[in-house]
Amino acid sequence: MELILENISKKYEEKEILRDINIKVDKKEFIGLIGFSGAGKSTLLKIIAGLETPTTGKVKLNGEEIKKPTLKIGFLFQDYRIFPWLTVKENIMFALKNINTTNIMNFIDKAYALMDIMELSDKTDYFPHQLSGGLKQKVALCRALIPEPEILLLDEPFSSLDPLTALKSWHLVRYIYEIKNTSFIIVSHNIEEVLFLCDRIIVLDKNPGIILKEINLPQTWERTSELRFKSEFFQLKKQLFYLMTNSGMDEILNIRKKLDKV
Amino acid sequence: MTINFLKFYKYFLLCFIYFSIFVIIWKILSLFVSPIALPSPYNTFLSFKLSWIHGYFLKDFTVSVIRVLIGWAIAVIVGTILGILIGYYKYFKFLEPINDFFRYLPVPAFTPLTLTWFGIGELSKIFLIFLGTIVQILVMVSDEIRRFPGGYIEVGKLFGYSRNDILFEIILRGIRPNLFDIYRVTLGWAWTYLIVGELVAANEGLGFRILKAQRFLQTDLIFSYLFIIGLIGLFSDFLFKSIKPRLFKYLQNSRELT
Numbered sequence: 001m002e003l004i005l006e007n008i009s010k011k012y013e014e015k016e017i018l019r020d021i022n023i024k025v026d027k028k029e030f031i032g033l034i035g036f037s038g039a040g041k042s043t044l045l046k047i048i049a050g051l052e053t054p055t056t057g058k059v060k061l062n063g064e065e066i067k068k069p070t071l072k073i074g075f076l077f078q079d080y081r082i083f084p085w086l087t088v089k090e091n092i093m094f095a096l097k098n099i100n101t102t103n104i105m106n107f108i109d110k111a112y113a114l115m116d117i118m119e120l121s122d123k124t125d126y127f128p129h130q131l132s133g134g135l136k137q138k139v140a141l142c143r144a145l146i147p148e149p150e151i152l153l154l155d156e157p158f159s160s161l162d163p164l165t166a167l168k169s170w171h172l173v174r175y176i177y178e179i180k181n182t183s184f185i186i187v188s189h190n191i192e193e194v195l196f197l198c199d200r201i202i203v204l205d206k207n208p209g210i211i212l213k214e215i216n217l218p219q220t221w222e223r224t225s226e227l228r229f230k231s232e233f234f235q236l237k238k239q240l241f242y243l244m245t246n247s248g249m250d251e252i253l254n255i256r257k258k259l260d261k262v
Numbered sequence: 263m264t265i266n267f268l269k270f271y272k273y274f275l276l277c278f279i280y281f282s283i284f285v286i287i288w289k290i291l292s293l294f295v296s297p298i299a300l301p302s303p304y305n306t307f308l309s310f311k312l313s314w315i316h317g318y319f320l321k322d323f324t325v326s327v328i329r330v331l332i333g334w335a336i337a338v339i340v341g342t343i344l345g346i347l348i349g350y351y352k353y354f355k356f357l358e359p360i361n362d363f364f365r366y367l368p369v370p371a372f373t374p375l376t377l378t379w380f381g382i383g384e385l386s387k388i389f390l391i392f393l394g395t396i397v398q399i400l401v402m403v404s405d406e407i408r409r410f411p412g413g414y415i416e417v418g419k420l421f422g423y424s425r426n427d428i429l430f431e432i433i434l435r436g437i438r439p440n441l442f443d444i445y446r447v448t449l450g451w452a453w454t455y456l457i458v459g460e461l462v463a464a465n466e467g468l469g470f471r472i473l474k475a476q477r478f479l480q481t482d483l484i485f486s487y488l489f490i491i492g493l494i495g496l497f498s499d500f501l502f503k504s505i506k507p508r509l510f511k512y513l514q515n516s517r518e519l520t
Contacts, residue, residue, distance in 0.1 A: 077416075083414065
């Protein structure tokens, strides 16, 4: 598997959202896209998924240009987007319809196995409104993984969870990543989150969104709860914090100037 | 269970209290006004009793209900199909201004035409009901389709669903509760158009009886029939509202999809 983003730019009317984004994702890589709001992170994910077209540039998956959504690329949305009118099981099985296979039973078995891993087995007949935020996320994650995508895109999936549930979800997502043959790309504002989950972090600047820096994280890191308290983790967190605040500092200074006048 | 029963009990107790206040005010007012303008509650009840004893109430009621149900049901079927086509497929969008044109024409204005086209038989009344409700159903259904959250459509696209699959397996499933509400509201309007049709050309029916009563200054009978029409509306509304949570269990304790 190889995903290549070639000179991706995106403009909405006159507003430039993304400029010259070049990223290469190899098989089984966990990449974090981090940056201020308005850096075009979510737009970039939608372009990769084929939900939006870039103004210039190409997205190539295994040499083939992505022009529309494909089952090879999964997506986990910030608001999960599980259908309120379907039960947990129906929501998950929704992903099965267009899988081109002679052995659909194999996928159904895998779906049940995934539900088991995510502790959803006893909630298959529940409707989404009966689930907590964490469980809704698990349903959406399960659904996204059913077609066995080569890449899974995660758009701020933990932002609406409480800190403790989010922490549990980090572990779950990292565990899923480790047992699957899928590359993950996550968009986030949370520095700790991307440091914990990812192998490589790409920092985006805003107005327009350009790549500010790429940081490869140590491959020796064990993703345990202790990781967050290691000195190396702290140093990288500090480095990322300064990178991000520098890129957003102009805006903060402008707000200060305005406030001083008042 | 007990809490539900208490809520139900309280609801009916409140309804009874408000209804009693309404009847008392009505009774007091009727003391100061001529019975031709405002009959007393008791006289209204008596005239209803007479219409029941003489058998014409049941006949009027049955005929009107059948007319409304047929006209409304046809409008629901045709209006929903056309609404979906207009709301989802650009090739049918041209029908929308045509529908809007008819929507702004007052249905009573069509009465002479329908009499010319369909005579004084059942068809003219059913057509008026159909015409009055279809234009509203059509615009509301197409709006529902257009307002459907794009996020769910994106999910369908990501899982390889075709445009038609997205319509049938996502949008139409998602808007079912809203369609149900549209049908409930338009059933009320169907009654309005029934009375319009029956006031002009009919030999039986609730509207016809009201017009006949007016000719003989039987205001008490008019009041009793108006009361019955109101009660039918309340009953059908109650029926729709009580069926909805059973049909769409996922709406319990959650926001409706809009």
